[in-house]
Amino acid sequence: MGALFLSARDLRLKMAPKMNVKDLNLFYGDKQALFNVSLDLPEFQTTALIGPSGCGKSSFLRCLNRMNDIVPSAQVEGQVLLDGHDIYAPSVDVVELRTHVGMVFQKPNPFPRSIYENVAYGPRIHCLFKNKTDLDKIVEKSLHRAGLWGEVKDRLHQPATRLSGGQQQRLCIARAIAVNPDVILMDEPCSALDPIATAKVEELIDELREKFTIVIVTHNLQQAARVSQQTAFFHSGYLVEAGETGALFTTPQDKRTQGYITGRYG
Amino acid sequence: MNEHIVKAYDEELKTLHALIRHMGEKTVEQIRKAIQSLIERNGKLAQEVIDHDNEINLLEIKVDELAVRILALRQPVASDLRMVVAALKISNQVERIADYAANIAKRTLLLNEMPPFPGIEGLSTLVRIPKQMIEKAISAFAASDVDLALQVWHMDREVDELYNAYLRQLFDTMITDPKNIGPCTQLLFAAKNIERIGDQSTNIAEAVYTMVTGKPFKESDTLKK
Amino acid sequence: MKKAILKKRHLRERWFRRAGLMSLLLALLFLGAIFGDIIYKGYPAFLRTEIATEEGLSDLLNPHARYHVQEGLQWTTASDDVDMYNKRGYVGRLLPDQILAIEALKKTGKIRLVFNGAFFTHSDSREPELAGIWGGLVGSLLTLFVTFLTAFPLGVGTAIYLEEFAPKNRFTHWIEANINNLAAVPSILFGLLGLVFFIHFMGLPRPSALVGGLTLGLMSLPVMVVATRASLSSVPSTLKEAALGLGATPLQVLFHHVVPTALPGIMTGVILSLARALGETAPLLMIGMVAFIATPPSSFLDPATVLPVQIFNWSRSPEMGFVENTSGAILVLLFVLVLLNGGAVFIRKRFET
Numbered sequence: 136m137g138a139l140f141l142s143a144r145d146l147r148l149k150m151a152p153k154m155n156v157k158d159l160n161l162f163y164g165d166k167q168a169l170f171n172v173s174l175d176l177p178e179f180q181t182t183a184l185i186g187p188s189g190c191g192k193s194s195f196l197r198c199l200n201r202m203n204d205i206v207p208s209a210q211v212e213g214q215v216l217l218d219g220h221d222i223y224a225p226s227v228d229v230v231e232l233r234t235h236v237g238m239v240f241q242k243p244n245p246f247p248r249s250i251y252e253n254v255a256y257g258p259r260i261h262c263l264f265k266n267k268t269d270l271d272k273i274v275e276k277s278l279h280r281a282g283l284w285g286e287v288k289d290r291l292h293q294p295a296t297r298l299s300g301g302q303q304q305r306l307c308i309a310r311a312i313a314v315n316p317d318v319i320l321m322d323e324p325c326s327a328l329d330p331i332a333t334a335k336v337e338e339l340i341d342e343l344r345e346k347f348t349i350v351i352v353t354h355n356l357q358q359a360a361r362v363s364q365q366t367a368f369f370h371s372g373y374l375v376e377a378g379e380t381g382a383l384f385t386t387p388q389d390k391r392t393q394g395y396i397t398g399r400y401g
Numbered sequence: 402m403n404e405h406i407v408k409a410y411d412e413e414l415k416t417l418h419a420l421i422r423h424m425g426e427k428t429v430e431q432i433r434k435a436i437q438s439l440i441e442r443n444g445k446l447a448q449e450v451i452d453h454d455n456e457i458n459l460l461e462i463k464v465d466e467l468a469v470r471i472l473a474l475r476q477p478v479a480s481d482l483r484m485v486v487a488a489l490k491i492s493n494q495v496e497r498i499a500d501y502a503a504n505i506a507k508r509t510l511l512l513n514e515m516p517p518f519p520g521i522e523g524l525s526t527l528v529r530i531p532k533q534m535i536e537k538a539i540s541a542f543a544a545s546d547v548d549l550a551l552q553v554w555h556m557d558r559e560v561d562e563l564y565n566a567y568l569r570q571l572f573d574t575m576i577t578d579p580k581n582i583g584p585c586t587q588l589l590f591a592a593k594n595i596e597r598i599g600d601q602s603t604n605i606a607e608a609v610y611t612m613v614t615g616k617p618f619k620e621s622d623t624l625k626k
Numbered sequence: 627m628k629k630a631i632l633k634k635r636h637l638r639e640r641w642f643r644r645a646g647l648m649s650l651l652l653a654l655l656f657l658g659a660i661f662g663d664i665i666y667k668g669y670p671a672f673l674r675t676e677i678a679t680e681e682g683l684s685d686l687l688n689p690h691a692r693y694h695v696q697e698g699l700q701w702t703t704a705s706d707d708v709d710m711y712n713k714r715g716y717v718g719r720l721l722p723d724q725i726l727a728i729e730a731l732k733k734t735g736k737i738r739l740v741f742n743g744a745f746f747t748h749s750d751s752r753e754p755e756l757a758g759i760w761g762g763l764v765g766s767l768l769t770l771f772v773t774f775l776t777a778f779p780l781g782v783g784t785a786i787y788l789e790e791f792a793p794k795n796r797f798t799h800w801i802e803a804n805i806n807n808l809a810a811v812p813s814i815l816f817g818l819l820g821l822v823f824f825i826h827f828m829g830l831p832r833p834s835a836l837v838g839g840l841t842l843g844l845m846s847l848p849v850m851v852v853a854t855r856a857s858l859s860s861v862p863s864t865l866k867e868a869a870l871g872l873g874a875t876p877l878q879v880l881f882h883h884v885v886p887t888a889l890p891g892i893m894t895g896v897i898l899s900l901a902r903a904l905g906e907t908a909p910l911l912m913i914g915m916v917a918f919i920a921t922p923p924s925s926f927l928d929p930a931t932v933l934p935v936q937i938f939n940w941s942r943s944p945e946m947g948f949v950e951n952t953s954g955a956i957l958v959l960l961f962v963l964v965l966l967n968g969g970a971v972f973i974r975k976r977f978e979t
Contacts, residue, residue, distance in 0.1 A: 200871065205870065240867060257872045310868075311871070357476055385478070385615055386614075386615030386616075397477070397478055397480060400403075
C-alpha cells in the first residue's frame with residue numbers, strides 16, 4: 136500500500152544504506168540504555184526516531200556521531216557503519232568523523248559571534264577553503280541551502296543572537312551544512328520553535344534530502360509522519376519496529392507501536 | 402485494546418461507532434417495515450417508512466461531522482484512522498440502503514392503487530438474504546470481524562441468482578397478460594432495490610475488511626475462504 | 627477568619643521589611659561614622675602650610691627648608707608644628723611667641739595653605755610635612771605586578787585543567803577540596819611561608835617587591851582558581867556540544883568558545899584578587915617590608931614597601947602630622963580599591979551584553 140506513494144526518487148530506499156547499525160548495545164556504567172539495536176539508514180532519505188521519553192532514541196542518535204564519547208561512563212558495543220566502515224574502529228579520528236556526520240540540537244545554540252562567523256567556523260577549523268572569496272562562497276551557499284540567505288544577507292556581521300528562534304535554528308543547520316557532511320543528525324530540532332518556524336524547518340528538511348541523509352529524533356508523531364520516509368519506534372532501549380513511514384502509521388505491525396502512535400500507551 | 406490516554410478521544414470514537422450501529426439497526430427496521438407494508442398492502446405503514454427516512458439522513462450527516470471533527474482535531478492514525486474512514490464509507494452506504502427501503506415503501510403506495518397481485522409474496526423470500534447481509538455486515542463492523550465480513554461478501558452470489566430467477570418470473574407474468582405490466586413493473590423496481598441492498602451490503606463488508614486488515618479488498622483474498 | 631490570617635501575614639511582611647531597613651540604616655550609620663572620621667582626619671593631608679620666604683622666621687620653617695632655603699622661592703614649607711597649628715589650632719610644641727608670630731603672619735597674609743602635591747610625589751620621610759606616598763605606591767605597583775605574573779597563569783591554567791581535562795577521581799576531588807580550603811587560610815600564614823621559603827631557603831633579598839609579589843601571588847592563587855573554575859563551569863554545555871558536533875578538538879572548544887565566554891568572570895575574579903592583594907599587610911610584615919624606605923625601589927630586588935604597610939608605619943609615629951598622613955594615605959588606598967572594584971563591575975557589565 137505504501138509503495139504507491141513513493142516517487143521514483145524515493146524508491147532509492149532500496150539502494151545501499153548510508154549507515155548501518157548492527158547489534159548496537161550502549162551502557163552508561165552499569166545501566167544498559169540500548170539493547171541489540173540494528174537499523175539501516177537509507178541514503179538521501181529522512182529517518183525519524185520516535186518513542187516515549189527515556190526510550191533511548193536520543194542516545195542512539197548520539198552514537199551515530201560518537202557524541203557519547205564525551206560521557207566518561209558510556210560504553211558502546213556493536214557496529215556502526217558509515218559507507219561500510221565502522222566508526223568505532225580504533226583507527227577512526229572522531230574529529231574527522233564529525234565532518235561527515237553533523238548534528239543540530241534541540242535548543243538553537245549559535246556561537247556568540249556574527250552570523251558569518253558562525254557558518255564559517257566549521258570550514259575554518261577544518262581548513263576547507265583556499266582564500267577569503269572561497270570562504271564567502273561557502274558561507275553563502277550554506278545559508279542559501281538553509282533557506283536563510285535572503286533574510287540575513289544584509290547583516291552577515293551582526294551577532295547571531297539577534298535572530299529569532301527559528302532563524303537561529305536554521306543558522307545552526309547552515310553551520311552544520313557548511314562542512315559538507317554526508318549525514319545530518321537532528322535531535323528534536325523544532326521542539327523550541329513556533330508552528331511557522333517549525334513548518335519552515337520541515338520544508339528545509341525535505342529540500343536537504345536531495346543532498347544529505349537525515350536522521351531526526353522527534354516527540355511529535357505528526358512531524359515524524361510528515362517529514363520522514365522511514366520511521367523507527369524505540370521503547371525502553373529496544374528498537375520495536377522500523378518501516379516505511381506511511382505503512383507504519385496506517386498499519387503498524389507491533390502492538391506496542393500501535394499503542395504508542397494512537398495514544399493508548401501509558 | 403487499552404483505552405486512550407485522552408478519555409475524550411475515546412468517547413468520540415465510541416460515539417462514532419455507536420452511530421453506525423444505530424444507523425444499521427434503524428435501516429434493518431426500515432427494510433422490514435417496507436416489505437411488510439408491501440405484503441399487507443398497508444399504506445399507513447408505508448408512509449411511516451417514507452417519512453422516517455429523513456432521520457437516517459440526519460444520522461449520516463452526524464456521522465460525517467463527527468468523523469471530520471475527529472480527523473481534524475485528533476489526527477488519528479493506524480486502527481483509529483481506519484475505523485474513522487470506514488465509518489464515513491459505511492454511513493454513506495447504509496444511508497443508500499435506507500433510501501432503497503423507502504423506495505420499496507413507495508412501491509406499496511403505488512401498488513395499493515391497483516388490485517391485489519399474487520407475485521408480491523416472492524419478494525419476502527427475495528429480501529431474506531439481503532436483510533441478513535446488512536445485519537451481518539453491521540455486526541462485522543461492530544465486532545471488527547473479518548470472517549463475518551467475508552461471509553457477507555459471499556452471500557451476494559445467492560442474492561444475484563434469486564434475483565435473476567424472480568425477474569424471469571415477472572417477465573413471464575408480464576408476457577402472459579399485458580394487464581400485469583402495471584403491477585409487475587412496480588415489483589420489478591422493488592426487486593431491483595432489494596438486489597441493490599445486497600450489493601451495498603457487500604460494499605460495507607469490503608469496508609470492514611479494509612478497516613481490520615489495512616489492505617484494500619481484492620477478490621483474490623476471498624478465495625482463502 | 628481568612629481575613630484575620632491575611633492581615634497577620636501582611637503585618638509580618640511589613641515588620642520584616644522595617645527590620646531590614648533598620649539594619650541597613652544602622653550599617654550606613656557605621657559606615658558614615660568611619661568614613662566621616664577618616665575624611666575629617668585625612669583631607670588636610672592634601673594641604674600644606676607655606677610661609678612667605680623671609681629672614682628671621684627660620685624656626686618656623688621646616689628643618690630642611692631652614693638649611694636649604696632656595697633663592698627665588700616665594701614660599702617655603704612650614705614645619706609640621708606650624709602646619710598643625712594652622713590647620714587645626716593644635717599647639718603641641720609651639721612656644722607662645724611662636725604662636726604670636728604665626729598669628730601676625732596670618733594677618734599680613736604671609737602664611738597660606740596650598741595643595742600638597744608633595745604628598746603624592748615624595749617618598750617617606752622623618753618629617754611628616756615632607757612625607758609622601760610615592761614610595762609606597764611604586765612598591766605596591768611592582769609587588770602587584772609580580773603577584774599578577776605569579777597567580778594569573780598558574781591560577782587560570784590550573785582551573786582550566788581541573789575543570790576540563792582532569793579525570794574525575796578521588797585524587798582530583800581531594801586536590802579541589804584543598805584548593806578551596808586554601809582560599810580561606812589567614813593571609814599571615816602565607817607570610818610565614820614566604821619568609822621560610824623565599825627568604826631563608828631561596829635567599830631572595832628581604833623586603834623586595836619580588837618576594838612580596840611572590841608571597842601575595844601564592845595567597846591569591848587559590849582564589850583565582852576557584853573564581854576561574856566557577857566561570858568555566860557556568861559556560862552552558864550546549865555551546866561546547868555545538869563546537870564538538872562540528873568537529874572541533876577539545877582544545878579548540880576550550881580556547882575558541884569556553885574561555886572567551888568565561889572571560890568576564892575570570893577577569894572579575896582576577897581583578898578582585900588583585901584588589902585584595904593590594905590591601906594586604908600581615909604577610910608583608912612577616913617578610914619584613916616594614917622598614918623605613920626613603921627612596922622608591924628602582925627594580926624588583928630593591929628594598930620596597932607597600933602602601934598598606936606605609937599606612938601602618940605612619941600610624942605608629944608620634945607626630946601629630948603623621949595622623950593626617952595616615953588618614954590621607956588610607957583615603958588614597960580606598961580610592962584605588964574602589965577604582966579596581968568598579969573596574970571589575972564595569973568589565974562584567976560590558977561583556978555580559
